[in-house]
Amino acid sequence: LTRHTHTIYTGHKNILINLLNAYKRKCSSSSSSLLNIADSNGNTAVHWSVANGHLKIVKWLVSKGASPWLKNKRGRCAFMTALSSSSTSSPRQCNQIEMIKYLHRLSKASGKDPISDVDMSGYTNLHICSWHGTIEAANYVLSVYGSNTARRRALLRADRKGHLAPHIAAARGHIDILKEMRKLSIDLIELRDSNGCTPWLFAAQRGQIKTLRWLWSCCKNDTKSRCRLLLSKDRWDQNALHLAAMHDCPRV
Helix, strand or coil: CHHHHHHHHHCCHHHHHHHHHHHHHHCCCCHHHHHCCCCCCCCCHHHHHHHCCCHHHHHHHHHCCCCCCCCCCCCCCHHHHHHCCCCCCCCCCCCHHHHHHHHHHHHHHCCCCHHHCCCCCCCCHHHHHHHHCCHHHHHHHHHHCCCHHHHHHHHCCCCCCCCCHHHHHHHHCCHHHHHHHHHCCCCCCCCCCCCCCCHHHHHHHCCCHHHHHHHHHHCCCCHHHHHHHHHCCCCCCCCHHHHHHHCCCCCC
16 A cells, blocks of 8 residues: 555555556455555545545445445444545545535445444534635535534544544634524533533634634623633633633644
8 A cells, every 4th residue: 555655645646557567466365455445544545535535436445345334443334434534626626515425325236324424532513624624515414414403413423532623613713604503593602511611612722713703703792691601611721711711822
């Protein structure tokens, strides 16, 4: 795999075909077993093609027997990898949402559905979108759920550390994703993880000034809601000022 990693990065299908034929001449392995070889992080050729937006390469690999369902050492299949990849305007690279839709169609045709998958950290697909700020991917995942109730339930699933997707988005400063969550009537003011932390506290300990300002604006002129924000504490009685001081965020 290391010999054709650069080929996958750049999306040169013809070179990849020649490399595969060379491997087949040197060993007795089938095309599918060769294409499913993983690197030290558990990523296959499909993972790398997806991460770099090469939809044509992905389709060709799958047609030759490569599996899009193998998981890397982080417990992520190709679909989850696509959620974390940003859209790009490079001629050889597809739009991120095209890749996601293709992989999801492929999953439904194969009787598998990666929408509810979690990785080794307990991250759901919405956790991944919230971490990377991939708003189109988040909207697509949410659209798959049949009702707002199901969407809210998905957003409120915790990872292994007890963190929810809204907390991750707040910590990373992805306001666009928080706005979509708010449309589903998620209470971003009082929503707490297993440690009693709110998105406000997460944003404070990560120094996300714009996120704090946006959360503050969500309260409008509601004095009670703003007091709840300022006085909110985690289970160790630490408020936003405590967390900002602890994590060296002087601007907060």
